[in-house]
Amino acid sequence: MNLQGLYGAVPLAHYFFRERLKAGDRVVDATCGNGLDTLLLAELVGINGRVWAFDVQADAIETTRALLAEKGYAEWVTLVHGGHELMAETVDEEVMAVVFNLGYLPTGDREVKTSAATTVAALDAARSLLLPNGLILIAVYTGHDGGGDEWLAVKEWCERLNPHQFNVWQSRQLNRSERAPFLVVVEKVAPTPSLSEKHR
Ligand SMILES: C[S@@+](CC[C@H](N)C(=O)[O-])C[C@H]1O[C@@H](n2cnc3c(N)ncnc32)[C@H](O)[C@@H]1O
Numbered sequence: 001m002n003l004q005g006l007y008g009a010v011p012l013a014h015y016f017f018r019e020r021l022k023a024g025d026r027v028v029d030a031t032c033g034n035g036l037d038t039l040l041l042a043e044l045v046g047i048n049g050r051v052w053a054f055d056v057q058a059d060a061i062e063t064t065r066a067l068l069a070e071k072g073y074a075e076w077v078t079l080v081h082g083g084h085e086l087m088a089e090t091v092d093e094e095v096m097a098v099v100f101n102l103g104y105l106p107t108g109d110r111e112v113k114t115s116a117a118t119t120v121a122a123l124d125a126a127r128s129l130l131l132p133n134g135l136i137l138i139a140v141y142t143g144h145d146g147g148g149d150e151w152l153a154v155k156e157w158c159e160r161l162n163p164h165q166f167n168v169w170q171s172r173q174l175n176r177s178e179r180a181p182f183l184v185v186v187e188k189v190a191p192t193p194s195l196s197e198k199h200r
Helices: 009-020 036-045 058-071 084-090 116-129 147-159
Strands: 026-029 050-055 077-081 095-101 130-140 166-171 182-188
Touching (some): 009 036, 009 130, 036 050, 036 058, 036 095, 050 058, 077 084, 084 116, 095 116, 116 130, 116 147, 147 166, 147 182
Parallel strands (some): 026 050, 026 095, 050 077, 095 130
Antiparallel strands (some): 166 182
């Protein structure tokens, strides 16, 4: 871990990736941007795994493609130049994780940012693709124009999830500004085996 440790939503998301994901898993990066999350996902799932990575910006897709090629991970990553709201039509397997890093790319066009309606559509798709014990990780930014509305939509979506089927967490750094990014973690609960199954 770097010197920043768990400073911010993205390192915390990476901590969860490392804890939960294993070689061979299927995962989705819903917002690949510069490819840093995609790269770690590709490293963790390895050549027998599969990653789908979405972004609406051609530059983001090309930056991610170059990063993956440099590390030799390109073979098991499908890059999708398009919105994550296309997830249900594009991803053809169940997955262990779907990762959203919302907002805009600080090194790119700040006018191109995620928005409430498409994020919620993608969350619906992510929920239907998720395997038991799988995670949806959402890094949320409320400081930019539209960020507050997007967070309200994500929060309402999370609050509607059945607590018997999903564990839903909001992780915020209490010693930072209320506008600092935070992480939402959605875990799909694995069904507990019935007593008769346990004794089989
Ligand atoms: C905070 S950045 C992602 C950072 C990235 N995960 C990384 O490691 O560099 C948010 C990204 O979401 C992308 N984006 C905006 N709307 C989108 C959509 N509907 N579907 C997919 N990506 C979208 C932006 O183009 C931007 O690259």
